[in-house]
Amino acid sequence: AQTVTQSQPEMSVQEAETVTLSCTYDTSESNYYLFWYKQPPSRQMILVIRQEAYKQQNATENRFSVNFQKAAKSFSLKISDSQLGDTAMYFCAFMDSNYQLIWGAGTKLIIKP
């Protein structure tokens, strides 16, 4: 069975610092998609960044970037110049060939002023 593991239940950093959230996954597939979603206290799920497994280049969206290591099955999210509005739960998710999203348990990120 495919699984997604987020080993950090909670993290906190000072505003403007850089923080990295880890995610590992287990699959026998070679072509798949990986996602990071943000869930603020409002509970709305917001896509942060997406990576296609066949692309070797790491995805970047403004202050958010990933470190995708396919062989190691690792997909970490780096947030640069962290802001108070980045405080949220962050979920890593894997989409398999059956179009199903498998989710990690989440990391609670707190940005301190």
Place this chain on the structure above:
Amino acid sequence: NAGVTQTPKFQVLKTGQSMTLQCAQDMNHEYMSWYRQDPGMGLRLIHYSVGAGITDQGEVPNGYNVSRSTTEDFPLRLLSAAPSQTSVYFCASSLGPRQETQYFGPGTRLLVL
């Protein structure tokens, strides 16, 4: 453009009651799905649909039914509510299952007594 809407926002049921959670999207998305989110866990896929008239089971389908008679609507039916179904339910949609961002509704909080 309302995006993905869900009703009700909050519902209390007694064990054994049935109900339907409504989900609608006005973006002409083909792919729709239902998830449940329990404390300390990521989202788990209940059912999904790749188009009108087509539905399939996800990771945790037992106790739930779905239908997709139109592109816009994807209701989730609880057949006989159980306390284990107490959760927050999210509906999501995307233009396609893999290529596009999934848009989430605001969620329905369900309490089964």
